[in-house]
Amino acid sequence: MDNVMFLTFLATLVGAAWRLATPLIFASIGEVFSERAGVLNIGLEGTMLVGAFCGFAAAYATGSIPLGLVAGTAGGMLFGLIFAFFTITIKADQIVVGAALNLLGMGLTAFLFRAYYVSTGKGIEIAQPVHIPFLSDLPLLGEAFFRQNLIVYSTILVAIAGSLVLFRTSFGLTLRAVGEHPKAADVAGLNVAGYRYAAVLVGTGLAGLGGAFLTLGHSNQFVEGITSGRGFIALAVVVFARWSPTGAFCVSLLFGLFYALQLMLQAQSSIVVPYQVLQALPYLMTIITLVVVRGRSAAPAKLGQPYEMR
C-alpha cells in the first residue's frame, strides 16, 4: 500500500470508528451517571435493545428520525423505571434484576419484531450524513470527521454536557455523594432514592438513545440481538474511563476503532487471518482493558449496594 492509499484508509477508518462508537458513547456516558449514583445496571444490553426496537417502530410508523430517537430514549427510560423500582424501591439485588431485564429486553423485542415486522421485510430511511461546509472538503480530515450524521456529531455535546453536569453542578455533586456515601447524603436531608432514580433514568435514556442509533443511524432494520454485546462492552468502557463522561467518550472511540478495523479488514480479501479472529477483537479488547486498568479504586464506594435507611 502506498502512502496516499494508506492515508485514505486511515481517514475512512477513523470516520467509521466514530460512527461505530456512537451507541457505545451514549450508553457508557449514561452508565457513568448511573454508577456514580451507586447503581450498577447490567441490564444495559436489554435496555439498548428496547431503545433500538422502539426507535425502529416509531420511525417505521411516522417516517421521522427525530421521533424515532425520542421513542428510543423514552423506551429506554421506561425500561429503566422497572429497573429503578426493583433496585431502589424494593432494594433487590441489582445484578439479578439486570439479568432479568436483559432476558426481558431480548425476548420482548424479538417477540414484537417477529409478530409485526419480520414478514414485511421493509426497512426505514436512516439519518443521512450532514456535510459541514468547507470542513468536509478538507483532505482526509473531512472524510474522517465532517461527513457524519447529526446523531454522531451530537455525541460530542453529550460528552461535554455530561461532564459539566456531573462535575460542575450541584445536581452532579449530590449524585456523586449519593454513590459515595448515601448515609451522609441522607442525613444531610438529600433524597437518596430520588437522585438514584434520576441517575438510572439518565442512564437508561441514553442507553435507549444509543440503541435507537443502531436502527436509525446505522442499519435500516431492527435485527434480533442487534446490539451484539454493546451493552456489556459499555460496562467495561465505564471502568476503563474511570467513571468520567469525557473518558467514556474517548474509550468508546477506541472500541469503535476495533469495530471499524474488524469490518475493514474483513472486507480486505488479502488478509490471511480467519475473519473470526477479527470478529473476536472487540470482546478480547474488553477483557484486556479490564486487566490493564486494574482495580476498582476509582469506583464509587457504594456501587451495586442498595441503600437501606435506618
Place this chain on the structure above:
Amino acid sequence: MEQVNQGARETVYPQAAHFFYRTLSQIAISAVTPIAAVLVALAFGAALLWLNGFNGSDVVIVMIFGSFQDVRSFGEILLKATPLILIGAGLCVAFRCSIWNIGAEGQLYAGAIAATLVGTHFDGLSVWLHAPLVMLAGAIAGAGWAGIAGWLKVRFQASEIVTTIMLNYIALILTSYLVTGPMRDASAAYPQSARLIKEAWTPRIVSDMRLHIGILIAVALAVALYIFLQRSSRGFALRVVGLNPHAARYAGMQVARNVMIAMCISGAMAGLAGAFEVAGVTHRLYQNISPGYGFEGIAVALLAGNNPLAAILSGGLFATLRSGSEVLQITSQVPQVLVLVIQGIVILSVVAFAKLRDVLRIVA
C-alpha cells in the same frame, strides 16, 4: 443393653418424625414463592399474547400441559431439562459464593468443543471408556473456560460479570471458526463437525428415544452439589465468602481459592451440559448447538433460590415451558422467544415476592 436401645428408639422416632414434618413444611413454604412467580409470569405472557392479537389463554394451557402428550414428549422435556439442571445447579454454587458467572453459555460451548475433539478421535476405545472420557473432557474444558474469568478476577480484580460475557462471545466465535474451518466435515453442505464415533455417544436410556443417561447424571450431581454446599467445610467456606468476603478473610479463609473453586464447579457443570448436547443429542458440533441454555440456567438457579436440589425442579419447569413454547410456535405461530419474556418475569416476580414476604414478616 435392652434398656438403652429402648430409650434410643423412643427419642429417635419422634425426632425423625419431627424432622420429616419440618422438612415438608419448609418445602411447602419455600415452594409458594416460585409457584406464584411462575403463575404471574404466565399471566403476563398471556396478557402479552392477548394484547398482540393471539389467543392469550393458549399460553397457560399449552406451556404447562401442551408438551405432556405422551411418553416420548415427556422424554423430550427431560432431554431439555438435562442441561438446565446441570447449569442451574452449578450456578447455584457460584451465586452462593457471590460469583456472578454469566458465562455458562460460553462454558457450554467450550465443553461441546472439547467433547467433539475427544469424541471424533481415539477410534477403537470401548464405550465404557470413550463415553465417560467425552464427558470428562467437556467438564474440564468448561471449568477451564470459567477458570479464565476466575483467574482474571482473583489476579486483576477484573469484574467477572463483564469477562464471562465477553468469553461467551469469544466461545461462540471460536465454535463458528472451528466448524467452518479446522473441524469442518468437508462432505456436509452446512458448517458442522464430523460425526462423533459411536462409542463416544452418551448411552440412551431407552434405545428408540433421544433421552440419554445425562438426566440421571445431572440429578445425581445436583444432589451432590447440595450436600457439598450444606454439609462440607469447603461448601461452608464458599457460602461465608459469598455472604461477607471480609469476614471470611478475617476467619482465615482463602477468598481467592474459594472464588476459583466456585467458578470452576459452575463451569464444569456447564461444560458437561455442552458435552451432553454433542454426545447425547446432535452427535455433531454446530454453530448454534445451544438455544441459550446458559442464560436460561441463570433463571433456573435464581428460581431455585440458589439451592442445587431445588434446581432439579426449576430446571424441569423451565424445560416444560420451553417445550410448551415450541408447541405454541408450531400450533399458533406464537414466536418462541416468548419463553425469554416469561423467564425475565419469573426472575422479577421471585425478587418481588421475596421482598413481599419480608415485608409481611415485619408487619406480622
